[in-house]
Amino acid sequence: MRKRWLMALLALLASPALAGKATSERWKMLWDKQAAQTATWEGASYERRLIATHNTFWPSVYAQCAGKAKSAGIDEFNAVAVIDAEGRITEFVIFPDNPALKCFSEDMVGRRYPAPPVAPFHEGFTVTLGKH
Numbered sequence: 203m204r205k206r207w208l209m210a211l212l213a214l215l216a217s218p219a220l221a222g223k224a225t226s227e228r229w230k231m232l233w234d235k236q237a238a239q240t241a242t243w244e245g246a247s248y249e250r251r252l253i254a255t256h257n258t259f260w261p262s263v264y265a266q267c268a269g270k271a272k273s274a275g276i277d278e279f280n281a282v283a284v285i286d287a288e289g290r291i292t293e294f295v296i297f298p299d300n301p302a303l304k305c306f307s308e309d310m311v312g313r314r315y316p317a318p319p320v321a322p323f324h325e326g327f328t329v330t331l332g333k334h
Contacts, residue, residue, distance in 0.1 A: 285324070
């Protein structure tokens with residue numbers, strides 16, 4: 203009886219519904235962190251420098267990845283870049299989590315921004331892809 207209960211519990215914890223909930227909770231936590239960090243004078247000042255750098259490489263990321271997302275019917279998504287002390291993107295977390303957006307995460311991780319005032323720094327993006 204105990205073994206069956208344990209197996210049922212493990213199956214429930216591995217369910218996609220719970221995994222999706224954990225992903226959305228983590229997403230919200232990261233989005234809230236970026237809102238708090240960019241709301242400060244120091245964070246807003248850094249954000250201006252970050253955007254200037256971002257705009258130098260974003261067109262190539264967009265050109266490589268947008269087609270697949272548009273083909274999947276995605277018109278817009280949000281993302282949070284987690285940036286380490288040297289300015290390197292260690293994670294690019296996308297919401298909603300969708301395999302058609304994986305290219306964006308893969309292409310953004312490892313790119314560099316200027317070193318942030320605090321680390322990790324979280325920068326949020328709303329990406330509009332347009333109608334497919």
